[in-house]
Amino acid sequence: MDAVRGSGGSETAKPPRRSAGRSLRGVVAVVCAGVLLASCTAADPAPGESGGAASSAADRPKRAAPPRADAPLVVLDPGHNGRNGANLDRIERKVPNGRGERKHCNSTGTSTDDGYGEHAFNFAVAEAVRDRLTRQGVRVQLTREDDDGVGPCVDERAAIGNRAGADAVVSIHADGTDSDASGFHVIYSDPPLNDAQRGPAVRLARAMVAGMTDAGLSTADYIASTEGFDGRDDLAGLNLSTVPAVLVECGNMRNPDEARAMSTPEGRERYAEAITRGIEDYFDR
Known part of the structure; x- marks a missing residue:
């Protein structure tokens, strides 16, 4: 994360707009009702199914339309980068x-004992979250577009x-x-420096913890809070944010069980689903 625990990571706040039309449920409902998707849950048919490769265009699911201009905008921040080291x-x-001090521009991030880098995990999960949110009609922007910079x-x-x-900004x-420590936790800037940090960021942190817990992940057993929340004043990315922002520590790469999960596509998809749930919970509250 942001160079902490050795893991090598205008001033007017703009609180999130809360009209019903900006909830994720509202966005998805409009996409479905507008027939922008043939089926909001349909997958591309495999060759040989529903007419096989020769099936007509009418049988195939339509592509999702681009997100609406008034859809929520989520910035995903996959920590570190592949060439930092x-x-x-x-x-x-x-x-x-x-907070009036200075710190390193960035850091290398941590890794599993087998050498799978945090930077790669962060980026893979961010891409998966982006894809999930985009399918729901959410606008998504990443702070970096690849893992080779x-x-x-x-x-x-x-x-x-x-x-x-x-x-909302979610740093992954x-x-x-x-190695015996495990679990996720969500960090927010505390004490707050602006209105976005004072209210919306705390709500985003709580929604993220709720969503990840609902997805079956356990909160961290190695921080002061047993509920997965961690207010801190030393993370520049959170301190400098004038929009609601949190940082999610998905788990411990030095824990053998969590390292195995993070190193597999299936495990990374589970983390992506958990983070997506947290974002959905924030917008739909």
Whole structure:
């Protein structure tokens, strides 16, 4: 995450708009009712099914239309980047931390004992969350478009969400701590520095914990809070956000069981589903 626990991670707040039309349920209902999708749950038929490869266009599900202009905007921030480790001179320069001090631009992130990098896990999960949300008609932007670059710095990651006027920013990470520690936790900026951090970010954190718990994930057993919440003042990406923002530590990459899950496509899909549930819960409250 954002260079903590050794795991190597305008000022006017814009609280999320809460009209019924901006809920995810409202967006999905409009997409379905408008016949922009032939079936909101249908999958592409396999060759040989429903007429096979020669099936007519009428038999095939339609592609989802682009998200509506008034749909919620979610910025996903996959922590770190694939080439950070080879560019320490760039990621160790100091940038503002949002509380009058300075910290490293970024960090390398942690990894499993087998060498699967946190940066790769973060990006894979972010892509999967993006795909899930986009299918629901949500507008999604990532702070980086691949896993073969450097940075961006933590202050620029915050600026991306601020400039976009995001309705929610979710930074995706994994921790690297003692091997017997396990579970996820959600970090928010505390004490708050603006209205977005004071109210909406806390609600986003609570919704994220609820969604991930509902998806069957356990809260962390190695932080002070047993409920999965972690208010902190040292993460620049959260401190500098003027829109609702949280950071999700999906689990511990040094825990053998969680490392195995994070290293498989099926495990990463489970984390993506859990994060998506948290975002859905936030918008649908």
